[in-house]
Amino acid sequence: MSSHGDPIPMISRSSGPLTGAAHVPGDKSISHRSLILGALAVGETTVTGLLEGQDVLDTAAAMRAFGAEVGKRGDTWHIHGVGVGGFAEPEQVIDCGNSGTGVRLIMGAMATSPIAATFTGDASLNSRPMARVTDPLALFGARAYGRAGGRLPMTIMGTQDPLPVRYTTPVPSAQVKSAVLLAGLNAPGETVVIEREATRDHSERMLAGFGASITSEQSEEGRVITLKGQPELRPQAITVPRDPSSAAFPVCAALICEGSDVLVPNIGLNPTRAGLFFTLQEMGADLTFEDMREEGGEPVADLRARFSPDLAGIEVPPERAASMIDEYPVLSVVAAFAKGKTHMPGVKELRVKESDRIDAMASGLRAAGVAVDEGEDWWSVHGEGFGRVKGGVTAASHLDHRIAMSFLILGLATQEPMRVDDGGPIATSFPIFETLMNGLGAEISRES
DSSP, X not given: OBTXXXXXXXXXXXXXXXXXXXXXXXXXXXXXXXXXXXXXXXXXXXXXXXXXXXXXXXXXXXXXXXXXXXXXXXXXXXXXEEOTTOOOOOSSOEEOTTOHHHHHHHHHHHTTSSOEEEEEOOTTGGGSOOHHHHHHHHHHXXXXXXXXXXXXXXXXXOOSSOOOOEEEOSXXXXXXXXXHHHHXXXXXXXXXXXXXSOOOXXXXXXXXXXXXXXXXXXXXXXXXXXXXXXXXXXXXXXXXXXXXHHHHHHHHHHHHSTTOEEEEEEEEOOTTTOHHHHHHHHTTOEEEEEEXXXXXXXXXXXXXXXXXXXXXXXBOOGGGGGGSGGGHHHHHHHHHHSEEXXXXXXXXXXXXXXXXXXXXXHHHHHHTTOEEEEOSSEEEEEEEXXXXXXXXXXXXXXXXXXXXXHHHHHTTSSSBOEEESOOGGGGGXXXXXXXXXXXXXXEEEEOO
16 A cells, blocks of 8 residues: 555556656755754745655645744745744644654654654554664653654653763664754754764755854764754755755666666765765766756766666675665666676665665565575675566565665566556655656556
């Protein structure tokens, strides 16, 4: 079943060349943070290019529930913030749908205010562990009451007298880091987060842009991020770059569909997010970056992807995992058409995403005729080259948007069509996926 309604079975078929410009949606990570930080600023923040997928719309609704004014006029979103520490107590349960990013960041943002809020989500989100966030929030003085295993629905009791925290993240997670930093905004003194492995740094960049005093430096402990608490955040005018995680789908499709030449303009190339593109280049993909520039503190470029029939399997460096953790499912699709083994270690985080993404992709790929090995924190795809993947099966999406899209991309180059049992979750992050891909020449459709 889809996260927001009845299942939507979908099918994709072998396509001719994909050509044209793929105007993918705005970056989801930056969109979430724009709404939350706008709500914590004093005054009006404007956002253009906001991703209007269900995940982000749920975060917008949550900010309204906490007292901010959030609305859209024309192509621009307007957020009238309530200031750091100014959140009101919500009158209703906060439904974050399918979004792990949304719920964890919002928990952090409200945990150091003397209010309570109850959070829930869809079946997928309610099965995901929250202790990785609630444990560090408890150090500030917040309390969490949820289901067994630290799962939603969950009530967070914010603290009236927050303490500054020094916290070392046990696993690489931008969500955990960001939740702690957002909680630290309303704590006195300095909140410090230490990462042994660097993760995406959108929160640090955007906090600085909103006027927070935040520094980052390398030490023997790792990356040390220090935030001075209780600032007055200044409203901003934000232009959201296009999402590299969404761009991954038309880019990877172009690489495996014969004769393709696709341009994805204005893609965010934050080095903590762009690991997939460099991995594809190492596999022999015909990818080029055009008009490199900086917009709103984030590096961006126009990305061109062309059909690449001579891809080769590689060993993906484990230290790169944090910069491409959401892209491993579609990377495994490309790996199915490469020659040789693509080995992906250091990816245990994939086991606790919207689904167990290693198991979901491995099962579907094997059914489609691709050899896959897996362990707790690694997996390997044994590709046989272009044109050799059979397909012809229905893959389970497990209420996971990236799993659904990855198998639909697979079907564009398999010998027989690929089906997914439910494409409904795609709307959470990439609501124009079907229209955009078909506009390039793909054959993706819904089945009755």
